[in-house]
Amino acid sequence: MTSTASPDLExxxxxxxxxxxxxxxxxxxxxxxxxxxxxxxxLVAAVGAGSWYRTTMGHETTDDxxxxxxxxxxxxxxxxxxxxxxxxxxxxxxxxxxxxELDDDQAKARLAQxxxxxxxxxxxxxxxxxDARVAExxxxxxxxxxxxxxxxxxxxxxxxxxxxAEATATLASVEATFRQAQTDRARDASLFHDGAVPQSVLDQxxxxxxxxxxxxxxxxxxxxxxxxxxxxxxxxxxEASARVKQQSDVASLVEQARARALQAHxxxxxxxxxxxxxALDLSYTRIVAPHxxxxxxxxxxxxxxxxVGQGIVQLVTPGVWITANFKETQLARMRVGVxxxxxxxxxxxxxxxxxxxxxxGATGSRFTLLPPDNASGNFTKIVQRLPVRIRVTDSPAGxxxxxGMSVDVNVDTRG
Numbered sequence: 001m002t003s004t005a006s007p008d009l010e011x012x013x014x015x016x017x018x019x020x021x022x023x024x025x026x027x028x029x030x031x032x033x034x035x036x037x038x039x040x041x042x043l044v045a046a047v048g049a050g051s052w053y054r055t056t057m058g059h060e061t062t063d064d065x066x067x068x069x070x071x072x073x074x075x076x077x078x079x080x081x082x083x084x085x086x087x088x089x090x091x092x093x094x095x096x097x098x099x100x101e102l103d104d105d106q107a108k109a110r111l112a113q114x115x116x117x118x119x120x121x122x123x124x125x126x127x128x129x130x131d132a133r134v135a136e137x138x139x140x141x142x143x144x145x146x147x148x149x150x151x152x153x154x155x156x157x158x159x160x161x162x163x164x165a166e167a168t169a170t171l172a173s174v175e176a177t178f179r180q181a182q183t184d185r186a187r188d189a190s191l192f193h194d195g196a197v198p199q200s201v202l203d204q205x206x207x208x209x210x211x212x213x214x215x216x217x218x219x220x221x222x223x224x225x226x227x228x229x230x231x232x233x234x235x236x237x238x239e240a241s242a243r244v245k246q247q248s249d250v251a252s253l254v255e256q257a258r259a260r261a262l263q264a265h266x267x268x269x270x271x272x273x274x275x276x277x278x279a280l281d282l283s284y285t286r287i288v289a290p291h292x293x294x295x296x297x298x299x300x301x302x303x304x305x306x307x308v309g310q311g312i313v314q315l316v317t318p319g320v321w322i323t324a325n326f327k328e329t330q331l332a333r334m335r336v337g338v339x340x341x342x343x344x345x346x347x348x349x350x351x352x353x354x355x356x357x358x359x360x361g362a363t364g365s366r367f368t369l370l371p372p373d374n375a376s377g378n379f380t381k382i383v384q385r386l387p388v389r390i391r392v393t394d395s396p397a398g399x400x401x402x403x404g405m406s407v408d409v410n411v412d413t414r415g
Contacts, residue, residue, distance in 0.1 A: 058414035060334060064385065065324035065342070065407040072291065073311035074099060078107070078284035082304045087313070090296050093289040100300060100312055102285040107278070114278040118271040121264070128264035135257035164227055171219035178212035185209045293317040320401045322354060322390035324409040325364060327383050333413035334359065340390050344399070345406040352401075353394040356411065360387040 080102035087099050188205035191197040289295070297314040300306060322342060326334065340354040363384040365372055390409065395401065 058333075058412065060326060060330040060411045060413055061409060062324055062326050062330070063406070063408045064326075065322055065390075065409045067320050067344070067401045067403050067405040067407060068323045068389075069320045069403040070291075070317040071403060072293075072315045072317065074287065074289065074295070074313050074315050075309050075311050076100075076102070076284075076287055076306040077308065078102065078281050079307050080104075080107075080285060080305070082300050082302050082306060085298075085300065085302055087295050087298075089298055090294060092294050093315070094292050095289055097289045098286050099289055099295065100287045102287070102306070104282060104285040107282040107285050111275070111278040111282050114271070114275040118268070118275045121268040121271040125261065125264040125268045128261035132254070132257035132261045136254045164223065167219065167223040171216065171223050174212065174215040174219045178209070178216040181205070181209040181212035287312060289315060291315060291317050316403060320403065321357065321392060322407055322409065324388045324390055324407070324411075325385040326388055326411075327385055328363070329383060331359070331386060334388065334411060335413070338414075339412045340409060341412070342390070342407050342409040344401065345408075347396070347399050350396040350399055352392065352396065352399075354390045354392045357389045357391040360389070362386075 082100055083103045084101040085099070086097075086101065087093060093099070185202075185205040185208070188197060188202050192199065192202040293315045295313045295315050298312070300312045306312065322340075324342075334356060336356050336358060338356050340356060342352050342354065343350065344352065363386050365384055388411075392401065
């Protein structure tokens with residue numbers, strides 16, 4: 001028993017020692033808690049810094065941005081007076097919808113006149129074609145007839161010359177007979193004077209001489225007639241030869257007729273073009289929408305006169321994009337295709353998404369009416385802005401972007 005009690009008595013002096021060990025343990029706990037708080041604060045700061053880095057570093061922002069779209073001025077393509085207006089302000093239209101109609105009385109009259117001129121030109125062309133066919137037929141026929149006439153006249157000349165040869169031979173024969181009759185008459189006359197022959201013999205010799213003389217005169221006259229006929233036949237042959245030469249160039253005559261027909265057809269083409277222009281002018285009296293979209297800012301009224309090219313209304317096309325004007329110092333890492341998040345003042349609680357589509361070829365100042373020329377005077381450096389086109393890829397439900405709306409853009413250049 002005493003052995004178990006003695007340890008209890010020995011523990012009493014050790015109580016102060018126990019108090020000494022408890023005091024250091026409490027101080028360490030406080031230090032631990034303080035270090036833990038500091039570490040927690042450091043961790044929160046690190047997380048915040050990381051979050052700030054993720055949300056700010058690698059991002060380029062600007063509020064110099066707006067919604068853009070194609071805004072087309074719809075023009076009048078012909079001059080005239082507005083007869084009817086077929087749209088109202090801010091109306092949605094489709095391509096081909098009639099927006100306005102001009103008074104078309106004059107255009108219809110010009111079209112009717114052009115169609116009449118076309119009909120006349122076509123009739124003239126048909127007549128020219130018929131003339132060309134007739135000219136070709138006549139030319140061929142005349143050439144054939146001239147050749148036939150030439151052959152006939154040549155044959156007549158040849159026949160006449162043969163007859164002349166025959167007549168010449170006949171004349172020589174009858175002249176020989178005449179000379180023989182003269183000789184016989186002289187001999188018979190001598191014999192009659194000598195009383196050797198009776199009077200009847202001399203009379204017969206006179207008769208024979210007279211007959212021979214007559215035959216010779218007749219043969220001479222026939223020869224002269226044949227020679228005259230040959231001259232006439234030669235003249236007719238020469239005339240026929242000339243006609244053959246005149247008709248020999250059938251191709252040229254036909255070509256002339258065809259050229260006149262081609263000229264008539266060219267007039268038809270001119271008349272058709274005039275008719276088509278008149279039809280276009282008539283169609284232009286109906287001013288139509290060139291694209292789908294919304295028409296705004298009407299500038300015409302019924303009864304108003306408009307000129308060629310005068311705009312009657314502005315057409316806003318459906319496709320929109322964002323134009324953001326970034327400082328040149330923000331463009332180092334901006335690339336086509338990087339993601340974009342933006343908000344629109346009209347929808348402050350909505351987030352839109354897109355991507356960089358393209359960067360402008362020059363800063364905005366270079367596209368002004370009077371671009372700056374830094375060499376012309378004192379130089380002051382100004383940070384320039386470059387337009388960046390952003391394609392809209394996602395729009396929240398119930399939103400509609402319209403050109404001119406203000407936009408805040410955040411481009412993630414880390415991509």
